[in-house]
Amino acid sequence: MQQANRQPTVWLSLAYLLPQLAEASPDAFLEGVAAGLKGDLPPILLLFEERPDLFSKTAHHPGLLWALELLAWSPAYLGYAARLLAILTQLDPGSTLTNRPKRSLTAVFLPLLPQTRATASERFAVLDGLRHTHPIAAWSLLLSLLSNRTTRVGARTPRWQEWGPVERFKTVIPTQVVADLKAIAERVVQDVGVDPDRWIKLLPDLSNLDVDHLPTALQQLRQLTKTVLTEEQRGLLVQALRKLIHYRRSHERDDHNLSTDDVNELENSYQALLSDDYVQRYGWLFEFRPHLLSGNSDRKTGGENEYGETIAQRQREVLGILLASVGLSGVLALIARVEAPGKLGERLSERTDISSEQKDELLTRYLGSKEGAEWQFAHNFAIGYRLTQAAPWEWANAQVYRYKDVWTPLQQAAWLDTYPANPSTWQQAAELGADTEQQYWARISPYWVNVTDVPVAFANFLRYGRSLAAVQLAHLNQQVELPVDALTTALEAALYTNVADEPHVRMDVDDFAELLARLADTPDVEEVRIARLEFDLLPAQYERRLTAKSLYRALCASPAFFAQLVQLCSFSDDHSDPPSTDYERRANADKLLHGWPIVPGHNSADNTFDTKSLLEWAQSARQEVATISRTKRGEQLIGEMFSAAPIGDDGLWPHEAVRDAIEDAASDDMEFGFEVGTTNNHSFTVRGLYDGGTQEREMAAGFTSAAGGMALHWPRTAAVLRRLAAFYHHDASREDDEANLEHDLGL
Numbered sequence: 001m002q003q004a005n006r007q008p009t010v011w012l013s014l015a016y017l018l019p020q021l022a023e024a025s026p027d028a029f030l031e032g033v034a035a036g037l038k039g040d041l042p043p044i045l046l047l048f049e050e051r052p053d054l055f056s057k058t059a060h061h062p063g064l065l066w067a068l069e070l071l072a073w074s075p076a077y078l079g080y081a082a083r084l085l086a087i088l089t090q091l092d093p094g095s096t097l098t099n100r101p102k103r104s105l106t107a108v109f110l111p112l113l114p115q116t117r118a119t120a121s122e123r124f125a126v127l128d129g130l131r132h133t134h135p136i137a138a139w140s141l142l143l144s145l146l147s148n149r150t151t152r153v154g155a156r157t158p159r160w161q162e163w164g165p166v167e168r169f170k171t172v173i174p175t176q177v178v179a180d181l182k183a184i185a186e187r188v189v190q191d192v193g194v195d196p197d198r199w200i201k202l203l204p205d206l207s208n209l210d211v212d213h214l215p216t217a218l219q220q221l222r223q224l225t226k227t228v229l230t231e232e233q234r235g236l237l238v239q240a241l242r243k244l245i246h247y248r249r250s251h252e253r254d255d256h257n258l259s260t261d262d263v264n265e266l267e268n269s270y271q272a273l274l275s276d277d278y279v280q281r282y283g284w285l286f287e288f289r290p291h292l293l294s295g296n297s298d299r300k301t302g303g304e305n306e307y308g309e310t311i312a313q314r315q316r317e318v319l320g321i322l323l324a325s326v327g328l329s330g331v332l333a334l335i336a337r338v339e340a341p342g343k344l345g346e347r348l349s350e351r352t353d354i355s356s357e358q359k360d361e362l363l364t365r366y367l368g369s370k371e372g373a374e375w376q377f378a379h380n381f382a383i384g385y386r387l388t389q390a391a392p393w394e395w396a397n398a399q400v401y402r403y404k405d406v407w408t409p410l411q412q413a414a415w416l417d418t419y420p421a422n423p424s425t426w427q428q429a430a431e432l433g434a435d436t437e438q439q440y441w442a443r444i445s446p447y448w449v450n451v452t453d454v455p456v457a458f459a460n461f462l463r464y465g466r467s468l469a470a471v472q473l474a475h476l477n478q479q480v481e482l483p484v485d486a487l488t489t490a491l492e493a494a495l496y497t498n499v500a501d502e503p504h505v506r507m508d509v510d511d512f513a514e515l516l517a518r519l520a521d522t523p524d525v526e527e528v529r530i531a532r533l534e535f536d537l538l539p540a541q542y543e544r545r546l547t548a549k550s551l552y553r554a555l556c557a558s559p560a561f562f563a564q565l566v567q568l569c570s571f572s573d574d575h576s577d578p579p580s581t582d583y584e585r586r587a588n589a590d591k592l593l594h595g596w597p598i599v600p601g602h603n604s605a606d607n608t609f610d611t612k613s614l615l616e617w618a619q620s621a622r623q624e625v626a627t628i629s630r631t632k633r634g635e636q637l638i639g640e641m642f643s644a645a646p647i648g649d650d651g652l653w654p655h656e657a658v659r660d661a662i663e664d665a666a667s668d669d670m671e672f673g674f675e676v677g678t679t680n681n682h683s684f685t686v687r688g689l690y691d692g693g694t695q696e697r698e699m700a701a702g703f704t705s706a707a708g709g710m711a712l713h714w715p716r717t718a719a720v721l722r723r724l725a726a727f728y729h730h731d732a733s734r735e736d737d738e739a740n741l742e743h744d745l746g747l
Contacts, residue, residue, distance in 0.1 A: 019070055066156035069155040070155075073158060078108070112177055117165070247295075250296040341377040458482055458486070527553060534551045559620040566589075594640065687735075
């Protein structure tokens with residue numbers, strides 16, 4: 001541990017041995033971790049850095065958390081382990097992994113099933129200590145305990161020490177749980193005080209406080225409303241209170257601790273916190289899902305439609321108030337400050353106290369704006385304005401020609417964007433001129449195109465440089481046949497499109513991979529172009545368990561391509577020439593070569609083998625890798641690929657064609673690769689706790705039998721199989737020893 005703190009990379013090598021080290025020497029381990037957490041750049045935090053692995057990103061800190069979890073089972077080590085977890089919680093940089101210090105710390109103190117043998121009084125003594133020494137982590141822990149009413153039985157338990165859980169499944173004692181929850185609530189109320197930042201975090205879970213502590217909390221909230229607050233704090237408190245009041249009044253019959261009087265008291269605090277800023281008072285009504293203080297009682301009667309109309313009516317009332325108090329200019333100032341400016345535009349378009357001339361001026365002012373909020377406002381305003389007309393479409397068509405010389409091509413296109421996406425609209429865009437047509441196709445969404453119009457829209461998206469929209473359209477309408485060459489071109493361009501250029505197209509790499517897999521099976525497709533795309537999308541294809549069909553066909557057809565991939569991902573034989581510095585390309589090449597499921601010359605349709613083709617491919621591939629000074633690694637990878645061979649015509653594995661290739665090459669490296677590939681193919685097993693090495697013995701017997709059947713004609717292959725049999729015999733003995741140990745320990 002001392003060496004790890006002097007040389008932080010040692011922590012990485014110890015990462016998954018830490019639970020064993022902790023259990024073997026708890027005090028030395030805890031002192032080592034504590035030392036590793038000191039300094040401006042604590043060395044132990046190296047474990048939390050995310051690093052790319054073969055398929056995604058990972059970090060090496062779970063072993064550290066498991067070690068501290070298992071020590072927390074002991075009352076003697078609980079205090080120290082909890083303190084270290086609290087420090088880690090405050091220092092945690094966060095990542096994609098769900099194993100976090102806060103999660104481990106919460107598990108230790110969970111009221112329903114605490115992951116420690118410490119008594120309740122001991123647990124709360126430790127918790128109170130954390131409140132004093134590490135208040136930030138302790139507050140976060142208290143909130144987690146207040147909101148988390150579940151059990152978590154996944155904390156690491158000691159394997160050798162006797163201070164693990166007494167029973168595998170502990171019985172929950174209701175009275176103790178209630179007492180623990182009250183003790184947690186008491187500490188939450190004490191620590192929240194009148195701290196506005198803590199109240200912002202507490203309000204979503206306020207109803208989890210028990211009825212004994214709620215009155216004190218509500219009194220503290222009233223006191224908070226009288227303190228000096230920043231506008232940001234006031235706004236966040238108002239927002240959290242509004243959501244809480246809305247939710248509780250929407251679920252009045254549900255079982256929760258907040259009574260009607262309590263909710264009314266919360267509304268009093270809400271009103272006291274409101275500032276004179278009209279945006280804070282009314283702007284929230286123009287969110288995508290506003291939370292009315294009255295709640296959503298309509299959900300049980302008329303459903304969302306009635307609630308939506310209730311919101312719309314409230315928006316209309318507020319607009320009347322604002323127009324009277326701050327005028328139209330004040331209302332327009334809301335565009336940049338509300339979440340859903342389109343809703344503001346929709347309601348403003350309905351107003352009869354705004355003249356047609358004023359509305360036309362608003363259209364000219366905001367239509368075609370490059371600001372996102374103004375674009376949303378103008379789009380919905382234009383639709384709403386049209387709907388107020390007696391003959392909406394006649395009026396709309398007349399409007400665009402009326403302002404033909406006033407509106408720019410961008411504004412004309414924005415106006416047509418409020419029309420249905422169909423050939424009639426597209427014809428009108430063309431009639432308004434090339435600039436308008438270009439601007440129209442630059443902004444139209446692929447999501448509203450009717451299936452019968454997909455081919456025309458697809459062609460226009462490509463024509464105007466919107467390959468990502470074209471691909472999304474094709475993905476949404478896979479039943480529509482599109483020109484193979486055009487679809488391939490769209491994929492090629494879209495894959496390298498900056499998504500920021502298409503903010504309204506929601507397409508991820510998995511959608512690309514799915515569409516590409518379908519395209520690979522299409523007749524007359526250009527294999528080389530598809531193979532390039534498959535290579536760049538390889539991680540997504542692996543994630544979705546899709547096979548890179550064109551790539552593997554290309555590998556089987558071209559030994560030179562195989563050599564190119566070997567060069568991308570490996571050093572030369574003398575290590576003078578390194579692999580590619582492009583990590584993604586190197587990783588993709590590595591994935592492809594290790595996941596190769598097809599042996600050249602094998603026809604999986606009828607399970608036949610062209611032995612001559614395989615021998616020629618292998619000979620040529622060996623020559624290609626020798627030319628680039630990668631004989632050793634190249635022949636190992638050929639051997640790994642051979643391990644995917646089917647059973648031969650004589651019922652023995654591998655197929656006769658592969659045996660011929662192994663004998664022809666007489667390569668130790670190829671045979672080593674074949675062994676590695678075979679063991680990797682059988683690396684995942686499922687077995688009972690005390691089964692031992694039964695599976696391995698069966699595999700060893702199979703290899704021994706096959707070796708005996710081919711020893712006369714394929715002696716080198718037989719020798720490889722005998723080595724595999726010896727490996728699995730040894731592995732069987734190891735599994736037997738492991739099972740016997742588990743049995744003796746009663747695990």
